[in-house]
Amino acid sequence: MNKFLSAFAGxxxxxxxxxxxxxxxxxxxxxxxxxVIWSYQQKGSALTTAxxxxxxxxxxxxxxxxxxxxxxxxxxxxxxIACDSFAALTTLAVLALLRTGRxxxxxxxxxxxxxxxxxxxxNPVSEVLVTLLSPKEQVxxxxxxxxxxxxxxxxxxxxxxxAVLALLGLEAVIAFDLLTxxxxxxxxxxxxxxxxxxxxAARPSLTSSxxxxxxxxxxxxxVLDLILFLACINLIASMYNAALPAMLLSRPGGGETVLGxxxxxxxxxxxxxxxxxxxxxEPRSRVRVICNSLLVSMSTENLLLALGRGPxxxxxxxVLGWLLIPxxxxxxxxxxxxxIPVEMQGRVYAARNTLQFFTIPxxxxxxxxxxxxxxxxxxxxxxxxxxxxxxxxxxxxxxAAALFLVIAGAGVLVxxxxxxxxxxxxxEE
Numbered sequence: 001m002n003k004f005l006s007a008f009a010g011x012x013x014x015x016x017x018x019x020x021x022x023x024x025x026x027x028x029x030x031x032x033x034x035x036v037i038w039s040y041q042q043k044g045s046a047l048t049t050a051x052x053x054x055x056x057x058x059x060x061x062x063x064x065x066x067x068x069x070x071x072x073x074x075x076x077x078x079x080x081i082a083c084d085s086f087a088a089l090t091t092l093a094v095l096a097l098l099r100t101g102r103x104x105x106x107x108x109x110x111x112x113x114x115x116x117x118x119x120x121x122x123n124p125v126s127e128v129l130v131t132l133l134s135p136k137e138q139v140x141x142x143x144x145x146x147x148x149x150x151x152x153x154x155x156x157x158x159x160x161x162x163a164v165l166a167l168l169g170l171e172a173v174i175a176f177d178l179l180t181x182x183x184x185x186x187x188x189x190x191x192x193x194x195x196x197x198x199x200x201a202a203r204p205s206l207t208s209s210x211x212x213x214x215x216x217x218x219x220x221x222x223v224l225d226l227i228l229f230l231a232c233i234n235l236i237a238s239m240y241n242a243a244l245p246a247m248l249l250s251r252p253g254g255g256e257t258v259l260g261x262x263x264x265x266x267x268x269x270x271x272x273x274x275x276x277x278x279x280x281x282e283p284r285s286r287v288r289v290i291c292n293s294l295l296v297s298m299s300t301e302n303l304l305l306a307l308g309r310g311p312x313x314x315x316x317x318x319v320l321g322w323l324l325i326p327x328x329x330x331x332x333x334x335x336x337x338x339x340i341p342v343e344m345q346g347r348v349y350a351a352r353n354t355l356q357f358f359t360i361p362x363x364x365x366x367x368x369x370x371x372x373x374x375x376x377x378x379x380x381x382x383x384x385x386x387x388x389x390x391x392x393x394x395x396x397x398x399x400a401a402a403l404f405l406v407i408a409g410a411g412v413l414v415x416x417x418x419x420x421x422x423x424x425x426x427x428e429e
Contacts (some may be wrong), residue, residue, distance in 0.1 A: 014133040014142065015191065020127075020187040022149040024084060026237040027180030029157035031091060032039065033263070034165050034173045036245055037256055039105055046246035046400065048105060050368030056119075057361040063120045064353035065210045076129045076194045081185055088181040092116050095174045120353075127349045131342050132194060141278065142261065143333040147326035148274035154322075155267025161169050162260035181292025213351030216344055222427040223339055223348075226290075226332065227356045229418040233294055235357060236411045238363025243400040250397030253310045256341035261311055266318040273326035286331040287428055291419045293324035306404035307391060335427055367403065375399030 024310040032052075039049050090111045097103040133141040164173050217224040283289050301321025308314045340348045376399030382389045392401045418424065 010140060011134070011142070014130070016187060017133060017192055018149060018343050020184045022153060022210065022403035024180045024184035026153050027177035029153050030164070031177040033158050033161040034170050035108060035237045037165070038170060039108065039220070040138050040245055040249055042105060045048040046242055046370030046371040049172055049245055050106055050242035052112055053238070053423040054325060054361040054366045055109040056373040058116065058328065058355060059113050060116040060119045061358040061361060062355055063117065065213065066207065074125065076125050076328070077188055079121060079125045079191055080129070081188050083118045084181055084185045084188070086118045087115055088178055088185070091174060091181070092179050095171060098171060098174070124346045124350045128346050131337060131345055143330040145278065146333065147277050147329045151267055151270030151274040151326055153267070154270050155179070155264055158260040158263035158267070184429065186210045186331060192370065205295055209347050210351065210418050213347035217351055220339065222423045223336065225418070225421050225423045226335065226427065227352050229424070230332070231359045232414045233411070234267065235359035235363040236298065236407045236414065238360045239403065239407050240369030242364045242367030243403045246371050247397045247400035248314070252395065254397065258311045259346065262314050262318050265315040266322050269322040271317040273323045277327045283331065285428055286335050287424050289331045290328050291415060293328035295415040296324055297321045298415055300410065302408035306401045306408065309393065339363070339427065370403055371400045375402040378402065
């Protein structure tokens, strides 16, 4: 027991923040999962559900670069309380509209955009907060714990959301979300004390902060290229996310339960990967781990989702696709935290958020539009005996399967191209 406790020395306050914030994230993820099902049932369109994520990410990506100085100079605790409280208000608005029978898709678009605006401020603040609460010798372990919590949320949110949705309805899912948010706000307000980093001597404007963050990245091309690598992967991953509900809710052998099952298996694989990342020693080459993990993920899951005809194959794809992602994230986060000076992290992470995540709304739009406007009509027009119909079958949902074939090839090409980038390997020096 003493050995176990010494392994986590200095992380008491981190554990308090980490546990309560991730409880709130679990509630929010359950609501998001339930609303995706609700929106697809209303319209039956991949693009309609994809726009929910587009509206969340668009303001976040557009404004993140200007919010970097806030993470470096604002009071972290008060900022987290304000952002979590605002998120609770948007969720409360969804509940009120639902109870009065007035909830429409466009309401969700507006509320998701407002939540994305708050995330613009909260994300760089939370990144700095993790650094402040983590002793330098615990960076690897903290990165593993962050991956672990993300995996647990991915595992539990679809299972809990599907169960609560089936037994008690959408209102109960939203009520649980509000309860978890209240726990996070209360803990941050009354139980958390955060050591502040040294404030900059001058308080630069938001535009100058954005220039400083971008300037630091321009001078550190290895970190910049790593971010651009992840931006390309995010484009492919968001196309995957846009197509997945459309395929699993439409194909024979699919449905709400199967979608929840595949999402839960994804979370279980991520959980196993997080435990693996936490147990593994620091690798000799973090860059090699990042590149190889993404290559395995991109080359397996998308192909099995495209060619599979039932939940067993789809679940196998989820395991292969997500098992190594926490290992990749752990090493990427460790590289960034060790490379970026703490007094610059808010500004650099804000610039990172814009550069790395601007492809996510583009991917959701592109994935939803390609499924609805190109691949579904294409698959419906193919004659019997055509190669794609032989491989993928026929009927609604095969357009999404065809998109998975395309992004499988795209993912492999991206990984191989960046694996040859010498600036990435210079990060190891």
